[in-house]
Amino acid sequence: MFKYDLKKTLSEKVFIFWSMIFPLALMSCFYWAFGGIYDIENSIDTRSVGVIYESDNEFATYFGDVLEQIASEEDAILSVSEVTDKAELYGLLEQSKIDGVYLVKEDSIEVLMNPKYSATDSMILKAFGNFYVREYDMIEDAVTSGNIGAVATILDGMNEDADYMSKEEGIFAQAPNPYLWYFYSTLVMGILFQAMSGIYIVEQLQADLGVRKVAMRTSVSPVPKSRLIVSVYLSRLLVALGISAVTIILMNRLFKVPVGNRLPQLILLVVAANMFAISMGEMFGLFFKGSMSSRSGKGTGVIMASVFLSGEMIATLPGVFERYAPIVNDINPATVLNFALYRLVYYEDLTTFYIEIAKIVLVTVVFLVIATMKLRRQKYASL
Amino acid sequence: MSKQVIKVDNLVKRYKELIALDHFSMEVNEGEVLGLLGPNGSGKSTTINCILSLLEFDGGDIEVFGKEMTPKSYDLKRLIGVVPQEVAVYDEFTVYENVDFFCGLYVKNKDERKKLVKEAIEFVALQDFVKFRPKKLSGGLLRRLNIACGIAHKPKLIFFDEPTVAVDPQSRNNILEGILKLRDGGATIVYTSHYMEEIEQICDRVIIMDKGQAIASGTVDELKGMIKKSELIRIEVHGVDEQTLNKINEFKNIYTVNYEDDVLKVEAGSGKHNVIDIINILQENGFKLRKIFSEQPTLNDVFLELTGKELRDD
Numbered sequence: 265m266f267k268y269d270l271k272k273t274l275s276e277k278v279f280i281f282w283s284m285i286f287p288l289a290l291m292s293c294f295y296w297a298f299g300g301i302y303d304i305e306n307s308i309d310t311r312s313v314g315v316i317y318e319s320d321n322e323f324a325t326y327f328g329d330v331l332e333q334i335a336s337e338e339d340a341i342l343s344v345s346e347v348t349d350k351a352e353l354y355g356l357l358e359q360s361k362i363d364g365v366y367l368v369k370e371d372s373i374e375v376l377m378n379p380k381y382s383a384t385d386s387m388i389l390k391a392f393g394n395f396y397v398r399e400y401d402m403i404e405d406a407v408t409s410g411n412i413g414a415v416a417t418i419l420d421g422m423n424e425d426a427d428y429m430s431k432e433e434g435i436f437a438q439a440p441n442p443y444l445w446y447f448y449s450t451l452v453m454g455i456l457f458q459a460m461s462g463i464y465i466v467e468q469l470q471a472d473l474g475v476r477k478v479a480m481r482t483s484v485s486p487v488p489k490s491r492l493i494v495s496v497y498l499s500r501l502l503v504a505l506g507i508s509a510v511t512i513i514l515m516n517r518l519f520k521v522p523v524g525n526r527l528p529q530l531i532l533l534v535v536a537a538n539m540f541a542i543s544m545g546e547m548f549g550l551f552f553k554g555s556m557s558s559r560s561g562k563g564t565g566v567i568m569a570s571v572f573l574s575g576e577m578i579a580t581l582p583g584v585f586e587r588y589a590p591i592v593n594d595i596n597p598a599t600v601l602n603f604a605l606y607r608l609v610y611y612e613d614l615t616t617f618y619i620e621i622a623k624i625v626l627v628t629v630v631f632l633v634i635a636t637m638k639l640r641r642q643k644y645a646s647l
Numbered sequence: 648m649s650k651q652v653i654k655v656d657n658l659v660k661r662y663k664e665l666i667a668l669d670h671f672s673m674e675v676n677e678g679e680v681l682g683l684l685g686p687n688g689s690g691k692s693t694t695i696n697c698i699l700s701l702l703e704f705d706g707g708d709i710e711v712f713g714k715e716m717t718p719k720s721y722d723l724k725r726l727i728g729v730v731p732q733e734v735a736v737y738d739e740f741t742v743y744e745n746v747d748f749f750c751g752l753y754v755k756n757k758d759e760r761k762k763l764v765k766e767a768i769e770f771v772a773l774q775d776f777v778k779f780r781p782k783k784l785s786g787g788l789l790r791r792l793n794i795a796c797g798i799a800h801k802p803k804l805i806f807f808d809e810p811t812v813a814v815d816p817q818s819r820n821n822i823l824e825g826i827l828k829l830r831d832g833g834a835t836i837v838y839t840s841h842y843m844e845e846i847e848q849i850c851d852r853v854i855i856m857d858k859g860q861a862i863a864s865g866t867v868d869e870l871k872g873m874i875k876k877s878e879l880i881r882i883e884v885h886g887v888d889e890q891t892l893n894k895i896n897e898f899k900n901i902y903t904v905n906y907e908d909d910v911l912k913v914e915a916g917s918g919k920h921n922v923i924d925i926i927n928i929l930q931e932n933g934f935k936l937r938k939i940f941s942e943q944p945t946l947n948d949v950f951l952e953l954t955g956k957e958l959r960d961d
Contacts, residue, residue, distance in 0.1 A: 268740070268748045275739040471701055477735040481796070484699045484729050485752035486721040 265487070269499035279461055283507045287454035288514055294446045295519045311363040311389060314345040314353035324368045327396055331366075341388065364389040373397055442579035445602070447521045449576040452601045454511055455537045456567045458504040462545020462635075463563055465496050467556050469639050470549075489640045497542065504538040524609040529617065533608060536624045537601050543631035544597070550638050567598075574598035600624060650677040651713070652804055652835045653698060658707035660693055660859070667693045668704070669859040675804075675837055680830050682850030683839040684946060686956075690859040691839035692732060695806050698837075699729065711804070725753055728802030728834075732809045734793045736781050743768065743777040746795045753800035767799035770825060787818025794822065798829065805829060807838045811845060823849050843946035855950060862953050871944050874952040875902065878944070880913040880922055883937040884929060887911060891932050895925055 273279070315331065317324050335344050345362055347353050356362045357378050366389075367374040373393040469492055471480040482492055512534070515521045523530060548563035549556075573596050575581045582599050585592040593599045604620040611617070653675035660668040668690045675681045683691045696702040698709055700718045709716045711723050736745045746764045754760045768774055771791035781789060790810060798805060807826060811819045826849055830836055840846055846853055847867050854864040863870055871877070887906050895913065896904045900921055905912040911929075915921040922941050929936060951957060 265748075265751060268744065268751070271744075272737060272739045477731050477733045478737060480701060480731055481729060481735045481749060482752065483701055484724060484727065485749075486724040487752050488719075488721070 265492075266495045266499055269496045270502065273461070273499050273503045276461075276464070279458065279503070280507060282457040282460060283454045283504065284511045286457075287450045287511060288518075290450045290453075291447055291515055291519055291521075294443070294450070310340055310343050312343045312345060312361075313389065314347055314356065314362050314365045315368060316348070316350050316353060316365060317368045319368060319370045321370065323371055323400055326400065327366075327368055327373065330396060342392065366393060371397075371401075442575075444521065444606075445575050445579040447515060447519065448602050448605050449571060449574050449579075449598065451508075451511060451515060452537070452574065452598050452605070453567070453571040453576060455504075455508055455534070455601070456541045456544075456571065456598060457564075458500075458507075458538055458541035459545030459548060459563050459567060460560060461500045461504060462542040462547070463549040463556065463560050464545075465493075465500060465542070466546055466549025466635075466639065468496055469493060490636070493636055493639050500542055501538060504542060505535065508534045508538060522609055523605075526608060526614075529608055529614065532621060533601070533604055533617075536621050536628065540597065540624050540628040540631075543628050543635060546635035546639075547631055550635060570596050570598040574602050597624070597627075649679070651675070652677050652711065653837070654708075654710040655694070655698065656708045658694065658697055658704060658709065660690075660697060660702065660704045667859050668697070668707075670707070671856075671859060671861055672707075673854055673861060673864070675835060676852075677835050678830065678833065679851040680826065680836040680838055680849050682846040682853040683837065683856055684841070684843060684846045684853055684950075685856030686841055689856040691841075691856055692808055693859075694856075695729075695808055695837065695839065699727070699806070725800075726803045728797045728800065728805040730794050730797035730805065730807045730810050732812065734781070734789045736789075736792055736796055738781050741778050741780055742773055742784070742792055742795075745781070745792060746799050749796040750799035763799050763801060767795040770798070770828075771795045772821065787814050787821075790814050790818060790822060794825065802834065804835045805837070807836065809840055810838075811840070811842065819845070843950075847946060853946070855946070855953065857950075857954050863949065867946065870946060870949045874944060874949050875916060878915045878921055879942040880911075880915060880925060881938075881940040881942070882911045882913075882925065882929070883909060883939075884911055884934050885909050885937075887929070887934060888932075891928065891934070894928055898924055 313331075315328065317328070331342065331344050334340055334342050345353065345356065347356060353362070353365050354376075357365055357376060360378055363378070365376040367376060373396065375389050375393050377389065467479070469479055469482070469489070471477070471483045483489070512523055512530075516523050545563060548566070549559055552559040552562045554562075573581060573585070573592060576598075582593050582602070585599075593603075600620050600623060604617050604624075607614065607617040607620070651674055653673070655671065655673045658668045658671045659666070671690065671694060673681075673683075673694075683694065685691055693702065697704045698711065698716060700709075700716050700720065711720070712726060714720065714723060716723060737748065740748060743764065746767050747760065750760050750764050750767070754763060768777060771794050773788065773791055773795060776784060776788060781792065784792065794807075794810060811822055814822065823845060826836060826838065838846070838850060850867065852864065852866055853870060854861050855870065856862065863873060865873075886909075892904055892906055892911075895901060895911075898915075898921075900916040901913060902916060903912075903914040911925075913921075913925060922939065926936065926939065947957065
């Protein structure tokens with residue numbers, strides 16, 4: 265039964281189109297249209313910074329050494345200005361001749377940015393500063409306690425993950441990189457289109473809805489409804505995950521859109537998102553009125569609205585909601601999934617990411633329980 | 648006495664104000680083809696869906712193979728096959744895959760299933776189309792596939808719900824012959840249709856339904872015996888006079904005599920010599936006969952006499 269459910273799902277090209285081909289086509293448009301302006305490769309190009317030392321302790325001295333080391337590497341992400349005079353550096357920053365200024369204090373580092381720089385620029389410079397502070401503190405603690413083994417472990421760790429923001433912040437405290445936001449929105453849109461698959465599940469299992477009465481045939485068979493539901497749901501989820509995996513790989517390889525290097529969390533996100541989308545589709549199929557095509561049409565409308573409000577066409581829109589009506593972002597699945605993906609790629613602390621995933625999983629479970637209860641119904645008022 | 652396979656007692660089904668089944672009762676005996684005959688909306692499909700426990704109903708009892716039928720009567724469902732009114736197959740699967748999928752809902756063993764699927768496909772003569780998808784099949788072939796999907800697991804009780812709608816005459820005959828073969832193989836069959844010719848051709852017993860009620864039941868001959876008229880005689884003849892018409896009307900088996908546009912129509916009761924008696928009297932009076940037709944009463948006549956309306960409105 266599962267084999268045939270899988271075959272049926274795979275042969276429904278419409279899902280592959282809406283969940284993979286269409287999003288990739290949109291991504292191609294973004295890539296060609298905005299690639300020159302928001303080149304992601306450029307976003308990790310060298311940033312020039314100035315440094316003002318307000319302290320001359322070891323914390324400050326080592327920071328200077330680390331900066332020098334980074335600036336000397338091939339394809340360095342930072343270059344350090346020769347200028348050390350405070351007023352002169354502020355002037356260069358004002359004239360956009362440098363990207364930022366590190367203000368090195370006793371045991372902290374402040375980053376001064378020109379307000380017109382993008383959030384990504386800001387993120388990178390802040391991330392580096394925060395990273396240094398945290399690692400220095402940890403090494404200092406380890407040395408003070410005489411735990412040399414711990415120092416070695418910390419140094420190993422430093423070589424692995426230096427790209428994340430170390431401190432949790434609201435994503436829209438500063439506008440996110442719109443280029444990336446479009447890509448992530450489009451990916452999320454593709455996943456949410458798996459809701460159509462959920463609508464098909466309802467059509468396939470509910471005898472009073474099918475255009476062709478196949479559901480009637482399965483309903484009078486000796487196979488319990490619960491087994492039919494599990495089989496068809498798992499087959500559709502499996503295909504949806506395959507589609508998402510291919511889309512993400514192509515997005516990453518063709519358009520160089522970063523997806524981070526936390527594979528388990530990325531898989532968790534993709535599984536949760538697809539399960540949510542399919543179960544949401546089941547809700548559309550069960551509770552929207554009208555023919556199946558009418559239900560599909562209404563479902564598509566909801567998805568498009570959700571994706572639009574998440575910033576698919578206007579990347580700053582979620583930021584506006586964050587400021588004036590945060591509830592819109594909180595209840596919009598596309599925005600929640602975008603947030604989660606953005607956090608996964610750019611934030612070191614994943615607490616909020618896990619909270620977002622937990623929310624999605626919770627809603628999915630509620631949807632699944634409702635759908636299963638409704639779909640397990642064996643008798644109908646009319647056929 | 649043959650075993651009872653289905654027993655429906657006082658079944659009531661309402662759709663809001665509309666009463667679809669009004670205290671409907673029926674029994675189906677093992678090994679027979681029972682026909683449910685009635686116009687569209689008379690309650691035939693509703694009856695089947697109630698028996699299959701797909702539809703909620705408002706009153707009455709249903710027993711299948713001596714047990715109460717419920718949605719979770721999986722042991723009973725295993726013995727039942729359904730050929731629904733609409734073609735219920737997956738467009739994405741080939742002919743073979745469709746039959747295999749639906750057979751797989753009943754039979755888990757792969758080898759056994761393979762044999763059953765092959766037999767079902769041969770039974771409906773679709774061997775040359777096993778790799779075709781439904782969209783490539785004609786209406787008649789689709790209907791045959793619909794049947795194969797419903798019978799592949801060799802059910803003991805099969806419901807055919809108007810399986811010949813929109814089917815060409817040749818395919819229709821194949822389907823009807825197939826149904827008789829299934830009966831001869833030991834299956835009990837419930838067959839619904841609003842085509843009286845089909846019912847007459849294959850059914851051992853018939854229940855005529857109208858407005859959710861069984862208005863008559865019995866064998867085809869028993870049903871025809873219930874009505875006054877048994878023969879309609881049509882003779883093309885020129886210039887028959889009033890006196891001759893009165894003589895014909897005086898025969899004891901004659902109910903009505905009508906002469907119009909050189910066609911004499913006579914409705915007669917049962918009797919072996921109706922036609923020859925009328926021919927004799929016409930020839931004795933010097934009339935030259937052109938064409939003679941004698942039509943036996945149909946189930947439509949039975950329905951017409953019982954309800955005052957035609958069985959088919961198309």
